[in-house]
Amino acid sequence: MKKSENENKEQIKSDNLTERLIEAIVSGEYPAGSKISEPELARVFNVSRGPLREAMMRVESLHLVERIPHVGARVINLSLEKLTELYAAREALEGMATNLACKNITDEEIETLEILLARHQSHIEEVEGASYFYQEGDFDFHNLIIKASKNEKLITLLCGQLYHLVRMYRSQSPQTNARPEKALYEHVAILNAIKARDPELAEMLMRRHIKNSRLLIENELLEE
CATH class of the missing domain: 1.10.10.10 (Winged helix-like DNA-binding domain superfamily/Winged helix DNA-binding domain)
Known part of the structure; x- marks a missing residue:
């Protein structure tokens, strides 16, 4: 004992x-x-x-x-090549997770996402809102959708293995061109597609959103 x-x-x-x-x-x-x-x-x-x-x-x-x-x-060293590989995987896998979430998400999970986005809106309007949203709030939104897919393999890959690498790139990029308002607008559009139970639209919007995030970080790294 x-x-x-x-x-x-x-x-x-x-x-x-x-x-x-x-x-x-x-x-x-x-x-x-x-x-x-x-x-x-x-x-x-x-x-x-x-x-x-x-x-x-x-x-x-x-x-x-x-x-x-x-x-x-x-x-590990951060590089544009590794960033591209990471976000290509994230775009494909998270697009799939969003597609599945349209079919498997509960009304309670949708309500949680709505409350979360409302909180993000208020944070963006505060002095430290942009910083909060860029570093933490964005991951909350994505994690909830991934978990709503109810696919354990995707949850393990995205919330475990890829999650910390994405955070590392985000945390250590200069963040001079953070786009919290645009990101929030994209989140709202994704959630609306999920609420409409439109998996193809939701997946397309999520993939486009992640591509925009990648391009932002790429530009930040190139400006260093």
């Missing part, structure tokens, strides 16, 4: 550390391309090597960290 309790504690430590590492990488605290020292991480986070090793394996599985022969672990 005691061994089981210790294992549970180690698991909790690993779970918490994974989340902390993800946030540190996504936010740029550990910059893209920077080398990661596991002994240094163990010291900074005050954890043993066991939970740290497990947390690092999880972060690697999300493709936020890569291991280079004779170099060790490092944060």
Whole structure:
């Protein structure tokens, strides 16, 4: 019994550390391309090597960290090529998820999306509204639609593996040309198509919306 309790504690430590590492990488605290020292991480986070090793394996599985022969672990580099690949996958998969959401979404989930967009509108009108919407609110909207698809494979891929990479690109782009009003308008159009149970229109609008997001980040990276 005691061994089981210790294992549970180690698991909790690993779970918490994974989340902390993800946030540190996504936010740029550990910059893209920077080398990661596991002994240094163990010291900074005050954890043993066991939970740290497990947390690092999880972060690697999300493709936020890569291991280079004779170099060790490092944060992935951001590039236009990787951005294009990431958003091509996101556009196809999330378009499919939106199509399925039209067929599987509940009235309660639609109401939640309506309330969410109303809140986004009020945030945009505030001083920090654009920043909030660009970094967090957009993901809330997309995640709810993905989960409304009721397709567990799409949910795992989009809300897990791709989600943090997208956040990393978004968080570390300059954001000088953020377009919260236009993005909100596009979100409203997508939701209206979902409410009308029009899967083809909803998928087309979502794919176009994600393409616009990609072009925005591409322009930001090119201007750096």
